[in-house]
Amino acid sequence: MPLPLIHLICGSTGAGKTTYALRLSGEVGAVRFSIDEWMSALFWMDTPQPIDSAWTMERIERCAALIWRTAADVAARGTPCVLELGLTSRSARVRYVALAEADGFPVRLHFLDVPADERWRRVEARNRQPGGTGQLDFQISREMFDFVEAMWEPPTPEEMAACDGVRIG
Secondary structure (H helix, E strand, O other), rough: OOOOOOOEEEEOOOHHHHHHHHHHHHHHHHHHEEEHHHHHHHHHHHHHOOHHHHHHHHHHHHHHHHHHHHHHOOOOOOOOOEOOOOOHHHHHHHHHHHHHHHHOEEEEEEEEOHHHHHHOOOOOHHOOOOOOOOOOOOOOHHHHHHHHHHOOOOOOOHHHHHHOOEOOO
């Protein structure tokens, strides 16, 4: 019996990763793992002000490691998984592809390709209605948006081909 797919969702802030991941999970019967939900539930209430990126990144890494261990356990039992971890850099995507391959799981990369101006418009709209989407209980500042935007590395055509990629845009 073939092992279930690990679906990796990537896109920069405001691309619609959560909305897409929710829909995809329902369509393929997958368990969805969202870094934003884990961080919101476990750490956002304790975030130092002003925000300390080192503090944040350490906690993101802790959550991501536990998410991977849990997702691998779920997938080993025959259930596909959708990992909504941001995956803003090529190195982050390579890391999760390697983890999946080491455990024998096939991977599909889903790239939400949305222009930056449209993504910022979506973020501003979401910020005006906190909790309105039911997905996040914190607002994203322009500073946070720009911080992630500076790190964002869209997948190359070669990366998409190697990961059975799907481009949504």
